[in-house]
Amino acid sequence: MRRRRFTEDIYGRHMRDQYQQQLDSVLDELVEMTGDVRAALSSATQALLDADISSAEAVITGDLAIDDARERIEEDSFDILARQSPVAGDLRMLVASLRMVADLERMGDLSVHIAKVARLRYPTAAVPDVFIPTIQQMAKTADEMIMAAAEIVASHDVEAARALEAADDDMDRLRRSMFRTLLSDDWADGVEPAVDMALIGRYYERIGDHAVSMARRIVFLVTGHHPAGV
Numbered sequence: 001m002r003r004r005r006f007t008e009d010i011y012g013r014h015m016r017d018q019y020q021q022q023l024d025s026v027l028d029e030l031v032e033m034t035g036d037v038r039a040a041l042s043s044a045t046q047a048l049l050d051a052d053i054s055s056a057e058a059v060i061t062g063d064l065a066i067d068d069a070r071e072r073i074e075e076d077s078f079d080i081l082a083r084q085s086p087v088a089g090d091l092r093m094l095v096a097s098l099r100m101v102a103d104l105e106r107m108g109d110l111s112v113h114i115a116k117v118a119r120l121r122y123p124t125a126a127v128p129d130v131f132i133p134t135i136q137q138m139a140k141t142a143d144e145m146i147m148a149a150a151e152i153v154a155s156h157d158v159e160a161a162r163a164l165e166a167a168d169d170d171m172d173r174l175r176r177s178m179f180r181t182l183l184s185d186d187w188a189d190g191v192e193p194a195v196d197m198a199l200i201g202r203y204y205e206r207i208g209d210h211a212v213s214m215a216r217r218i219v220f221l222v223t224g225h226h227p228a229g230v
Contacts, residue, residue: 066108161215
């Protein structure tokens with residue numbers, strides 16, 4: 001009887017360890033996926049600023065890998081839900097992960113939209129000279145926000161998650177400054193570039209919004225409460 005109980009205890013610990021490894025794996029895959037999204041955004045920005053058609057095509061075709069990553073994380077999460085019936089914090093973690101992976105996939109899609117503008121305007125650079133510093137700063141801010149979101153997912157740092165809102169404010173200011181230029185009497189580049197820039201500014205802004213959304217999921221995961229805006 002004692003041996004049987006000992007065997008059952010070992011088996012139980014093994015199953016708990018395996019379960020925890022599965023949960024940790026989902027978070028690790030999310031962090032890895034952020035790296036793919038950052039790479040896509042960097043290449044899309046390069047394509048946009050340098051009229052680099054090969055970078056644009058690489059982003060567009062490479063989006064399949066980001067879509068595959070989403071499917072893999074979703075499958076792993078649903079498998080845990082079906083086999084382990086998690087509750088409380090573990091259930092919140094899986095629900096948050098399913099939503100965060102959707103945010104990441106959308107960031108990848110937005111990077112594709114940026115790359116498609118670059119491809120459409122090739123061999124001309126899509127960004128008028130006046131907007132090059134703004135786009136560079138928007139791309140830098142978006143990349144820093146994605147990187148911060150990845151670190152927050154890994155560390156569950158609630159204060160860092162809340163601090164990401166400040167970076168989102170910077171992104172909003174950059175987009176507003178872009179519109180002031182587009183609507184000013186000094187704008188002389190025509191309608192088509194104006195439409196391109198309005199769309200591109202929106203794409204970068206939305207990438208930042210999704211990074212903030214991911215951070216808010218972590219606040220929910222850690223505290224069990226939805227912060228405003230989720």
